[in-house]
Amino acid sequence: MPKHTYVSEYRVSKMDCPSEEGMIRMALDGIEPSVVLEFDTPNRKVRIFHGDNATTIESQMQSLGLDATLEKTVPVADKDLASALDEDAKASQQEAGILKWLLAINATLFVTELFVGWWAESTGLIADSLDMFADAAVYGVSLYAVGYSANKKLRAAHFSGWLQLILAVGVLAEVLRRFLYGSEPLSNIMIMMGLIALAANVTCLLLIAKKRHAGAHMKASWIFSANDVIANAGVILAGLLVSWTGSHYPDLIIGLVIALIVMNGARRILQLRH
Structure with missing residues (x-):
């Protein structure tokens, strides 16, 4: 200063x-x-x-x-400035540690849920894995951007936004394909994987809880994880409905809804400007 x-x-x-x-x-x-x-x-x-x-x-x-x-x-006053700088440095260090855990959890769930969703023929799980990827991308950009210029931060954010948008369009295409040609989602796998993802996101909420008012990125992290809990509950409900009705439509509907949510998030990221 x-x-x-x-x-x-x-x-x-x-x-x-x-x-x-x-x-x-x-x-x-x-x-x-x-x-x-x-x-x-x-x-x-x-x-x-x-x-x-x-x-x-x-x-x-x-x-x-x-x-x-x-x-x-x-x-x-010098003491007020020193206090603000000290608090900012301490908070940044603590928040970086939390973001690393959130990145690890979401990246692991993205890969796992994507594979399981493909194997179980569930667009709901595939879309939910995309939601995990969207969060992991935000956390990754937050960590990567530390110490870089505003231009580099913006480019990193836009890159994650375009990647999310491309993957979301891919999921929408998969929903359409399975609507036209049919699918047989495994409801028990949907429910089991949904419960695992739910537990992971509750863990994320607990990690963020004490820091959720610390800054924009931590508040955003809290909102992401809270929204993910809702998405996980939707996948579990869709799995129960698939089991009860024998129809694949509940799986297609939840897949469509989550993909549209991710697309909207990508749109907001791509609208960021200096």
Whole structure:
């Protein structure tokens, strides 16, 4: 940080979820001198510790279209700056450890569920594995991007978004193929694998629990895992309905729904800009 340091407090009316926090982080990440951010999402406020670059920060904040209003800019005491930097460093180290566990769990489940879904002829499991991949990609990008420029972070995020989109289109094509030509999903395997995936995502929620308010990426991780629990429950329900009705339609429906959810997530990632 520069010799003369200030803290600017913004009220951001449209900052109501982790994606907006991510947009702010990305917009301010590449500016010099560098800044330290403190988010208060429930009150839609962000504190920015910065040097003599308030004009650049104001320009970047307004370019996001999040209805940001500068409430005040004041000089910051050395002890307050040191405390903010220290807390930021400690939090980043702890969060990196959690993200590595989340990446390992989701990557393992992606490979396992994809193989089992193919073997069990279940588009629901295949789509759910894609959901696991989407999460693993986000965690991987979060870890990979540490220390890199804003441009490189954006390229990494867009790469994961395109990959998710391509895989989601592939799942939709598979749903259509099985709708036209039929399939015989193994309901007992669907239920068993769904329960395993559910246990894995509950584990992820427990890992994130204490850190879910620490920043945009950790809040996003909490939301991803919570949504995955819902998707897992949908696969289990579809397996029960396949067993009860003898029809493959419940499997196709849950596969379609999850694939569309992943496509929407990919769309949001690809819309990220500086």
